[in-house]
Amino acid sequence: MSQELLPCVEIETRPNPTHAVIWMHGLGADGHDFEPIVDEFDTEALPPTRFVFPHAPARPVTINGGYVMRAWYDILSQDFAQRREDPAGVIESAARIEALIARENERGVPDGNIVLAGFSQGGAIALHTALRHGKTLAGVLALSTYLPLADTLAAEASDANAATPIFMAHGRDDAVIPHAFAQKSYEQLKSAGYPIEWQTYFVEHGIVLEEVRDIERWLVRVLKA
Template sequence: MSANLLPAVEITTAPTPTHAVIWMHGLGADGHDFEPVVDELDIDRLPPTRFVFPHAPQRPVTINGGYIMRAWYDILSQDFSGRREDAAGVIESAAQVEALIARENARGIPDSRIVLAGFSQGGAIALHTGLRHASRLAGVLALSTYLPLADTLAGEAGEANRDVPIFMAHGVADPVIPHDFARRSADQLTAAGYPLAWKTYRMEHSLCLEEVRDIEDWLATVLAA
C-alpha cells in the first residue's frame, strides 16, 4: 500500500492522534496550501487530530492548454452547463484518497473519526469519495466546490454515509466556480436527504477568517461525535 500512497504534508495536534482530517488542495496548488489553516484553528476545541494534506498527481489540464500541474482530474471545459470533469481522473483520485483512509485505519484511526475535506477540485474529490465510501465517516468538508459526476451518485452512494454531515461553503463572488452552480450541488444533496450545512461569504475563490471560524465549529462538532 505504501508504495502507491500519495505524498503528503502531515500536522498532528497532539503526540497520539485519535482522529484525522484528510484535506485535498485545489488545482495547481499542493499539500502545503492549507497547512496554515491548522494554525488558525483553536486546537483545544478538537480531539488529538492528524491533518493530512496530500499532493495531487501531476497531469495535463485541458482548460490550461494541456499544461502539466498538480490536479485531481482533468477539466475538459469552462462550460458549466455540461460535464466538465474527466470521470476517469475523478475515479482514480478517489481510489488514492481511499488508500489514505486505509493508512489512517492502519495507524489506529477508524473511519468514524475521519473527515474528508477539500477546496475547489479537492473539495469535489472529498464529496465524490466520501459519499461513496463503504464505512461511516465523521464528515465531509467541501469548500468553494461542486458535486462531480453528480448523475452517478444515486446509483453509487454508500449506504453507510447517506446521513454523513456535510459542510459546504462558497464565496458569493467566486469567478472560478460560480456560486449558483455550487448551490445547485448543495440543493441536490439536500434533496437526496443528506444533512448539509451551507454557508456563503463575501469573498471570491478563497478562504476567509469568518469561514475558518465556522469550519472550526463544525469540526469540533463532528469530531466530538
Template sequence: MTSATPSAPAASLLPTVEHTTGESPRFSVIWLHGLGADGHDFEPIVEEFDLDRLPPIRFIFPHAPMRAVTINGGYVMRAWYDVVSPDFAPGREEADGVRQSTAQIEALLARENERGVAAERIVLAGFSQGGAVALHAGLRHAQRLAGVLALSCYLPLADTLAAEAHASNRQVPLFMAHGRHDPVVPYDYGKRSAKLLKAEGYPLEWHAYDSEHTVCVEELSDIESWLHRIVGAAC
C-alpha cells in the same frame, strides 16, 4: 509537528504533508487542495484553528498527481482530474480522473485505519477541485466517516450518485461553503449541488460568504465550530 511523507511506489500512497495537534492522534482530517496547488497550500490553516479543547488530530494534506490540464494548454500541474473546457459545469468533469483520485483517497483512508484511526473519526475535506473529489469519495466510501467538508466546489458526476452512494454515509454530516463572488467555480454551481444533496436527504449545512474563490475569516470560524461539533460527537 509537521512532516513530509516521501513518494511511494506506483499504485501506492500519494505523497503528503502532515501536521498533528498532539501526540497519538485519535482523529484525522484529510484535506485536498485545489487545481495547481499542492499539499502545502492549506497546511497553515491548522494554526488558524483553536483546537486545544479537542483530542489530538492528524491533518493530512496530500499532493495531487501531476497531469496535463487541457484548459491550461496541456500544461502539467498537480490536479485531481483534467479540466477539458472553460465551461466545466457539473456533469462535464473528466470522469476517469475523478475516479482515479477517489481510489487514491481510498488508499489514504485505509492507511489511517491501519494507523488506528477508525473511519468514523476521519473528516474528508477539500477546496475547489479537491472539494469536488472529497464529496465524490466521501459519499461513496463504504465505512461511515465523521464528516465531509467541501469548500468552493460542486458535486461531480452527480448523475451517478444515486446508484453509487453508499448507505454507510447517507447520514454523514456535510459542510459546504462558497463565496458569492467566486469567479472560478461559480456560486450557483455550489448552491445547486447543495440543493441536490439536501433533496436526497443528506444532512448538509450550507454557508455563503461575500468573498471570491478563497477561504475567508468568517468561513474559518464556521469551519472551526463545525469541527468542534463533529469531533465532539465522535468522542
C-alpha cells in the same frame, strides 16, 4: 486504479492522534496550501487530530492548454452547462484517497473519526469519495466546490454515509466556480436527504476568516473525542 500512497504534509495537533482530517488542495496548488489553516484553529478544542494534506499527481489540464500541474482530475471545459470533469481522473483520485483512509485505519484511526475535506477540485474529490465510501465517516468539508459526476451518485452512493454531516461553503463572488452552480450541488445533496449545511461568504474563490471560524466550530462538533 492505483493504490500507491500519495506524498502528504502531515500535522499532528497532539501525540497519538485518535482522529484525522484528510484535506485536498485545489487545482495547481499542493499539500502545503492549507497547511497554515491548522494554526488558525483552537486545536485544544479538538481531540488529538492528524491533519493530512496530500499532494495531487501532476497531469495535463485541458482548459490550461494541456499544461502539466497538480490536479485531482482533468478539467475538460469552461462550460458549466456540460460535464467539465474527467470521470476516469475523479475515480482514480478517489481510489488514492481511499488508500489514505486505509492508512489512517492502520494507524489506529477508525473511519468514524475521519473527515474528508477539500477546496475547489479537492472539495469535489472529498464529496465524491465520501458519499461512495463503504464505512461511515465523521464528516465532509467541501469548500468552494461542486458535486462531480453528480449523475452517478444515486446509483453509487453508500448507505454508510447517507447521514454523514456535510459542510459546504462558497464565495458569493466566485468567478472560478460560480455560486449558482455550486448551489445546485447543495440542493441536489439536500434533496437526496444528506444532512448538509450551506454557508456563503463575501469572497471570491478563496476563504475568509469568518469561514475559518465556522469550519472550526463544525470540526469541533463532528470530531467528537
